[in-house]
Amino acid sequence: MGRVKNWWTGLLMVSPSILLVIVFVYGLIGQNVATSLEAAKTRSGRVLAEGGLANYVELLTWDRYQHALWNLLILTLVFVGGTMFFGLLWALLLEKGVPGEGFFRSVYLFPMAVSFIASGVVWRWLLDPGMGEQAIGLNKLFLMMGMPALQSTWWSSAGKFNMAAMAIPAIWQLAGYVMALFLAGFRGISEDQREAARVDGATEFQLYRHVLFPQLSPIALSALIIVGHMSMKTFDLIYAIAGQNSYVSEVPATLMWVQLFSLNNPVQAAANATILLAVIAVAVVPYLIYTNRTERAGR
């Protein structure tokens, strides 16, 4: 229907929401950015932040922040890669219809309904670093299955790639979501196209490679953006598994909590949060514009 004559009544109806979004989303973001640029001193007069962009330089060159960024990179790569791999694999296993499909779908997707705190508590036990006599959790399971070599200290070692272990519970929780997205994508492609490809003599592999997968790329992009931005925000899960002050599993989102309440430095915490927002915005804004455009073109 597009625009209507007495459009102002519509504007009136959404104006409370517009106001709330402007104040609580954009206003508070602005305030956070302002905080991140402030100068700050401790009571004893030690300079916490010089103020202005120097605060950002300070943060970015801080080795603890760089360590957190590295952890986030590893976490995100494994998390996104893992959810995409298992999500696509499960969708491929299910898409042609198998007996008990509904059961498998429900099982793969159910972790989505559970909070990161609840799953984090279980995964803390499963990823317990104790080995041999002390082993519980997965390490114990590996021992019982006669595979002692698989025992690991998981996330709690100081290794460079320890955050890959933190991605395991995250993958457990969200791979089913990616599966659901891909499954919906497969089901949205008409059977005629498969028949046509088969009649043309395409092998199953060629059918997927040249006919089905290209049509799923918008879905893959959506999944990538959604899982990727969730990974950037990961806080609850790490808090529940590693506790609130774990250096080895620190990412910017958890470091922000430490800066705020252990280091009493809200200015640097605000700078940290602003960078997090900027990184996510760089990925999400073009995506929103792109979706908006394709949607309009489709109309």
Added chain:
Amino acid sequence: MTTTTMTPAAPMAPLPVRKRTRTPGEVTAGMVKMALLVFFAAVILMPVYVLVITSIKSAAEYGAATAWSLPQAPTLAGWAAAWEALAPALLRSVILAVVAAAVSSMLGSMNGFVFAKWKFPGADIIFTMFLFGMFIPYQAVMIPLQALMINMNNTAPFLAGIPTLIIAHTIYGIPICTLIFRNYYATAVPSEILEAARVDGANMWRIYRSIVLPVSAPAFVVTLIWQFTSAWNDFLFALFLTNRNTGPVTYALMELASAQNPDYARTMAGVLIASLPTLVVYIVLGKYFISGLMSGSVK
């Protein structure tokens, strides 16, 4: 499409193709597929097994030697202790999740109607601004939000705790609810009917109330479930805006799990109790839960 030469489609007769007997290769493939599906389902359900068996163990059986074994003397003591510890917070979470879901769904419905059917100049831009609010990391607003809420609670102490969380979840739930309703109305409500009502002299509010609202149930189910689940599972807002006496169940569960000398049976039973409401919603209304998930992908 590929340019392989067409193989003469053998004898044309046996159609439909689906009914033909499967070749030995296909039977094997089917079995491999089923084996994989069962294996992955077992992996996904493994934490549930751990939760259930540990929750009914007595302290003597937590040890490494019996970590994965079924309890020899099952007891419900853990469940009773967890219930006692979580009951007040559970009630707070119910109020939080129900009210926040209801209010943000109502606002979402009104907004969605306007953005789909009663556009004002600049509506698309405002809508995109709303969408971005869906993706922001809440860390980027948390510092000023916390300050704002502390101020508010000082002037209006009765808003401390759950009411504060309701306000936060309602506001930050507006974007996704608006999106879900807008997409629903764009396809489910024909513009011609609204046009006819307008010609008959109905104003916008009347059209919304008498024509649009009565057919909104499917979208309401989706947003209610979605918002209920996110408010129930949230931890970040709870951590910043409430304390152990006023917080929701995720907060209480975290307290329970981080106690000195962890009582594993109590903790694991607590995880199950805290997850049960969203799991029940997921199992009973799974179909709608999934459409909520899908709408998160903006399409």
